[in-house]
Amino acid sequence: MKPIETTPLLDVKELDVSFRTEYGLRTVVPQLSFSLGAGERLAIVGESGSGKSVTGLALLGLLPRATTVLGGQVAFEGRELLALPEAAMRTVRGRRIGMIFQEPMSALDPVFTIGEQIAEGVRQHFQISPKAARERAVEMLDQVGIPLPRQRANEYPHQLSGGMRQRAMIAVALACEPRLLIADEPTTALDVTVQAQILELITALSARNGTAILFISHNLGAVADVCDRMLTMYAGQIVEDASMEDVLQRPRHPYTSGLLRSLPRFSPRKAALPSIPGRVPQPDEMPRGCRFEPRCGHARPECQSPQALLHAADHLAVRCARHSELQLPGSVQ
Numbered sequence: 001m002k003p004i005e006t007t008p009l010l011d012v013k014e015l016d017v018s019f020r021t022e023y024g025l026r027t028v029v030p031q032l033s034f035s036l037g038a039g040e041r042l043a044i045v046g047e048s049g050s051g052k053s054v055t056g057l058a059l060l061g062l063l064p065r066a067t068t069v070l071g072g073q074v075a076f077e078g079r080e081l082l083a084l085p086e087a088a089m090r091t092v093r094g095r096r097i098g099m100i101f102q103e104p105m106s107a108l109d110p111v112f113t114i115g116e117q118i119a120e121g122v123r124q125h126f127q128i129s130p131k132a133a134r135e136r137a138v139e140m141l142d143q144v145g146i147p148l149p150r151q152r153a154n155e156y157p158h159q160l161s162g163g164m165r166q167r168a169m170i171a172v173a174l175a176c177e178p179r180l181l182i183a184d185e186p187t188t189a190l191d192v193t194v195q196a197q198i199l200e201l202i203t204a205l206s207a208r209n210g211t212a213i214l215f216i217s218h219n220l221g222a223v224a225d226v227c228d229r230m231l232t233m234y235a236g237q238i239v240e241d242a243s244m245e246d247v248l249q250r251p252r253h254p255y256t257s258g259l260l261r262s263l264p265r266f267s268p269r270k271a272a273l274p275s276i277p278g279r280v281p282q283p284d285e286m287p288r289g290c291r292f293e294p295r296c297g298h299a300r301p302e303c304q305s306p307q308a309l310l311h312a313a314d315h316l317a318v319r320c321a322r323h324s325e326l327q328l329p330g331s332v333q
Helices: 052-059 114-125 130-143 162-174 192-209 220-226 244-249 254-261
Strands: 010-021 024-036 041-045 068-076 097-100 180-184 212-217 229-234 237-243 310-312 315-318
Touching: 010 052, 024 052, 024 068, 024 237, 041 052, 041 220, 052 068, 052 180, 052 212, 097 162, 114 130, 114 162, 130 162, 162 192, 180 192, 192 212, 192 220, 212 220, 220 244, 229 244, 229 254, 237 244, 237 254
Parallel strands: 041 212, 041 229, 097 180, 180 212
Antiparallel strands: 010 024, 010 068, 229 237, 237 315, 310 315
């Protein structure tokens, strides 16, 4: 019997992400901590500006080093990533951790064929011939469901549809069989049918290969279809951490509840669509207490103090002083 892994595959402790600006250092993600087990599918959700994509890029060292200051610890397979020099980090990217970027038309190089771009990563990490790498590229295109994979391998990104480009991005990310896949808004700008196909593909490949997924999205419907657990992120902080089943039935943080109730599929028919007033604050506008307090309909004087990440009865954690007394609606009533 295969032993059960108890050590997290990815263990993030007090990650700080700050940017140098003309006004000084601005921290956009302060002291972020979470872990991800082998084969687990974890979502990070929140509005634009919550720090989701910045977190994903920081984990892989893809933020510009000249303007970014990182702190804390990011351990992957027991190896500290933030301390690695760039040359060592290149052995992790693609091989151990793959990434699907938001916009494939920007992420794929327009002057190389799809097959060349998949084969490049394979040759970077494995000592194989160009012909073998080429065959691996064709194999991956076939695995992600692209018809006529040998023909498509000779085509350029602009010759593929949006759905095919996204599948090609998945092929690039999974060609070296990484243990962790970071999927940053993988269904952005795709129509509903193609979105469903992409989500089904990611889930199937994860289950088949035992690949852990860090799924970054503001699409809670997609998250519910793919993930086992969800982190809600607001203004750079995790405000809730729970299994998908628990958070859909009974969210503990008002922000998570607001996100769920704003989805059309979870709202009563012919009723006004609920929304969260206001916007995510800028890094230099953060409230001193709870960061969601100015937008929260449940705020009390105690919310004007900083909120700690607390344990909740059926949740791993929640950042709300009133979580035990509030009865917040979820998507399942």
